[in-house]
Amino acid sequence: MKAIFKTTLCSAFLLLVSFAGNAQARLTIENNSMRQMTVKVMKGSSGKGTLHESVTITAYSSETIYFTETGYYFTKSKAILNGKDPVYKKGKSFKVINSSEGYSVLRLTFTIKESAVPASTGQTISKSEFDQN
Numbered sequence: 613m614k615a616i617f618k619t620t621l622c623s624a625f626l627l628l629v630s631f632a633g634n635a636q637a638r639l640t641i642e643n644n645s646m647r648q649m650t651v652k653v654m655k656g657s658s659g660k661g662t663l664h665e666s667v668t669i670t671a672y673s674s675e676t677i678y679f680t681e682t683g684y685y686f687t688k689s690k691a692i693l694n695g696k697d698p699v700y701k702k703g704k705s706f707k708v709i710n711s712s713e714g715y716s717v718l719r720l721t722f723t724i725k726e727s728a729v730p731a732s733t734g735q736t737i738s739k740s741e742f743d744q745n
Contacts, residue, residue, distance in 0.1 A: 637679040637710035638717055643669040645724040647691035647699070652745070653677055657684035657705045663745040679708045679716070688742050691724055691732075699724060700742045701734035 643649045649669045654661030664685060667675040679685075687703040708716045724732045 637682075637708045637715040638676050639679070639685075639708070640674055640676045640719045641667065641669060641687075642674040642719065642721040643671060644721050645691060646671045646726065647693040647696075647724055649692075649722060650690045651675075651722070652688045652742070654686050654688060654745075655681075655683055656686065661686060679710050682709050682711055683707070687720065688737065689722060689734075690739075690742050691722070693726075696726070698739070699732060700737045700739060701732060702737045702741070703734050 639653065641651050648671060650666065651669060652666045653664045655664045656662065664679070665677050667677060669675050684705045684707055686705040687701075689699075689701050689703070691699040691701075703720070706718065708718070710716065722732070
């Protein structure tokens with residue numbers, strides 16, 4: 613009888629831990645362009661930060677990044693397309709909350725309109741600034 617109780621209690625605990633693990637802050641990044649994008653999510657509130665995670669997103673697709681800590685983050689992105697110059701951008705900072713009271717569910721959509729000079733929003737940065745972690 614004790615073995616069954618211990619097994620049931622252990623199973624219930626593991627189930628609660630798995631539910632808690634699923635409820636965490638996340639950012640879905642949508643690439644709404646024909647370019648392949650590399651997006652670096654940086655921890656920090658301004659120009660300098662430390663790399664949280666980097667993802668490569670193919671044209672017209674999306675990726676999700678997860679966070680375990682509350683804090684401020686920003687993005688640096690590189691968008692490439694054969695025959696065109698790469699586009700480098702830095703986004704504004706955003707706050708992520710991940711605590712016992714709740715968590716952030718965020719979405720960023722990157723769009724580039726192709727023309728002689730590709731048009732997109734965000735602060736233009738150099739390749740060297742993008743490459744810095």
